Amino acid sequence: MTDPVKSDLDEARRYWTLGRFALTLLVTSFVVFWIWIYAFAPRNNPDRFETTAYAEAAEPVCAAAQAQIDALPSGRTAHTPQERAVTVRLATEITEQMVADLKALAPLAANQRDATTLGRWFEDWEDGYLVDRWRHVDRLETATPETNDKDLAFVVQERVSGGFYTRRIDGLANVNDMASCHVPGDI
Numbered sequence: 001m002t003d004p005v006k007s008d009l010d011e012a013r014r015y016w017t018l019g020r021f022a023l024t025l026l027v028t029s030f031v032v033f034w035i036w037i038y039a040f041a042p043r044n045n046p047d048r049f050e051t052t053a054y055a056e057a058a059e060p061v062c063a064a065a066q067a068q069i070d071a072l073p074s075g076r077t078a079h080t081p082q083e084r085a086v087t088v089r090l091a092t093e094i095t096e097q098m099v100a101d102l103k104a105l106a107p108l109a110a111n112q113r114d115a116t117t118l119g120r121w122f123e124d125w126e127d128g129y130l131v132d133r134w135r136h137v138d139r140l141e142t143a144t145p146e147t148n149d150k151d152l153a154f155v156v157q158e159r160v161s162g163g164f165y166t167r168r169i170d171g172l173a174n175v176n177d178m179a180s181c182h183v184p185g186d187i
Helices: 004-015 018-039 053-070 081-104 112-141 165-175
Strands: none
Touching: 053 081, 081 112, 112 165
16 A cells, blocks of 8 residues: 555655746746836836927927928939939938937937937937938949949948947937937938
8 A cells, every 4th residue: 555645745746847847937037027127127218308398399300301301202213323312412411401400409408418318319310320321322423324233222330339320319219209300211
């Protein structure tokens, strides 16, 4: 006859195998992680402005520029790279003016942290995005019939610190509810 206590102990040991223990530990870890995320994790984004004054003033400037760019002919209507260059040049000039107008609003930044964040944002626009747009205009204007289509593609350069500056431009616009202040989607 078997011992009922030993039989129950053997059954309990079989139930708690290493795999089941690991799975239970994993599920418990996920539950604890999500509780921490929802209840205790910090919620402030370093790119969020302290006040909405700048964002509220910037959004109409960006919306007007985007509307001007959207009104330009589509690249599909151009028969040559030079025809496309005319439209891209106009859109780049509009974008450049938009950035200048946005910089004029910079005094609306609430504090030094916001001003520093804006400064980095403007660097991404001026030292990254606009430089790449002007390079693209030059490539289109100087293209020959032998130029490969791949050589005429719009290329976004990576930042020295890594990543693409267009991500930071769009990220700051998203965080501060400036939906029209993304990089233009015309090219």
